Amino acid sequence: MKNIAILTGGDSEERVISLKSGRVVREHLPKDRYRSFLIDIQKADWRDLDSGAPIDKNDFSLTLNGEKIRFDCAFAALHGAPLEDGKMQGYLDMLGVPYTCCNGYVSALTMNKHNTKMQLAQYNTVPMARSALLRRGEKVDMNSLASLGMPLFVKPNTHGSSFGVTKVKSADALMPAIEEAWRFDSEAVVESFLPGREFSNGVLRVKGELIVLPVTEIIPETEFFDFAAKYEGKSKEVTPADLSPELTRQCQEQSRFLYEVLKCRGVVRFDFILVGDVFHFLEANTIPGISPASIVPQQARAHGWDLGSFFSILVEEAMENRMG
Numbered sequence: 001m002k003n004i005a006i007l008t009g010g011d012s013e014e015r016v017i018s019l020k021s022g023r024v025v026r027e028h029l030p031k032d033r034y035r036s037f038l039i040d041i042q043k044a045d046w047r048d049l050d051s052g053a054p055i056d057k058n059d060f061s062l063t064l065n066g067e068k069i070r071f072d073c074a075f076a077a078l079h080g081a082p083l084e085d086g087k088m089q090g091y092l093d094m095l096g097v098p099y100t101c102c103n104g105y106v107s108a109l110t111m112n113k114h115n116t117k118m119q120l121a122q123y124n125t126v127p128m129a130r131s132a133l134l135r136r137g138e139k140v141d142m143n144s145l146a147s148l149g150m151p152l153f154v155k156p157n158t159h160g161s162s163f164g165v166t167k168v169k170s171a172d173a174l175m176p177a178i179e180e181a182w183r184f185d186s187e188a189v190v191e192s193f194l195p196g197r198e199f200s201n202g203v204l205r206v207k208g209e210l211i212v213l214p215v216t217e218i219i220p221e222t223e224f225f226d227f228a229a230k231y232e233g234k235s236k237e238v239t240p241a242d243l244s245p246e247l248t249r250q251c252q253e254q255s256r257f258l259y260e261v262l263k264c265r266g267v268v269r270f271d272f273i274l275v276g277d278v279f280h281f282l283e284a285n286t287i288p289g290i291s292p293a294s295i296v297p298q299q300a301r302a303h304g305w306d307l308g309s310f311f312s313i314l315v316e317e318a319m320e321n322r323m324g
Helices: 015-028 087-095 104-111 113-121 142-146 171-182 227-231 245-261 295-303 307-320
Strands: 002-009 034-042 045-048 061-064 067-070 073-076 131-135 152-156 166-168 187-192 197-206 209-212 216-220 235-238 268-275 278-285
Touching: 002 015, 002 307, 015 034, 015 307, 073 307, 087 104, 104 113, 104 278, 113 131, 113 187, 113 278, 142 171, 152 171, 166 171, 171 187, 197 245, 197 295, 197 307, 209 245, 216 295, 245 268, 245 278, 295 307
Parallel strands: 002 034, 002 073
Antiparallel strands: 034 045, 061 067, 131 187, 152 166, 152 187, 197 209, 197 216, 197 268, 216 235, 268 278
């Protein structure tokens, strides 16, 4: 019986989502193979969510009823800081505890939307929206931003779950949108609007082989795939997506390329806008939503896995490749 620490909670606005994800993982991980514990991470206070017992950070252990529990694997169910941005992975690496997500460097890179785009720009094979990076406290060149056209999307650079994201349709709405993004991050990304359909595709490695899951089309009832669309049922998701075989192949090949070139681990979801017949990369999600209604679990089921099997694969892959 392996002891699994399900990392949940966190320090960001995504905490409420992480707590839900953690409970889903514990509910579905096969109880005949794994003994799982919800570990709530809040700043320097790490505790077993059920008992309130503290984690000993000297060796990442938990003592319950006189039993010292050491963990065989950490399951990443924490969206945002301090896991999806790479902070915790170095600690886990030093202790030799395997985890089910990307390493610290890749997580920090992909959490930073602007730096990810800069990393990918060198390949000239990944279509993306034109964009600009704005730092809080620096002068904003409105003329330069106007050259990106209207409408525009304004986003916090290192934040998830669509917090602080605005679709801007007029020049006078631009500065308020930038200031809204700055509420969540010291940097804001302004992107040109891509007219098209939105798609998402998960990738993971199983026994050395890259598995590209079926593609999902996201059809939001809202203006775009915002918080309400993601978490309040205000979107329709179609898996597998209604695409021609050629377009499906293009999306999956792009996802495979991104996973390999960014050196990802665990399951990663890539989001795209299809403009005409070309997929444009939006962003990478290294700890994607994992509630039963979330996109990657939909894709896992379409691939033929139930959630228990899917989560078990992530745990076994992490433990098998702990030194990788």
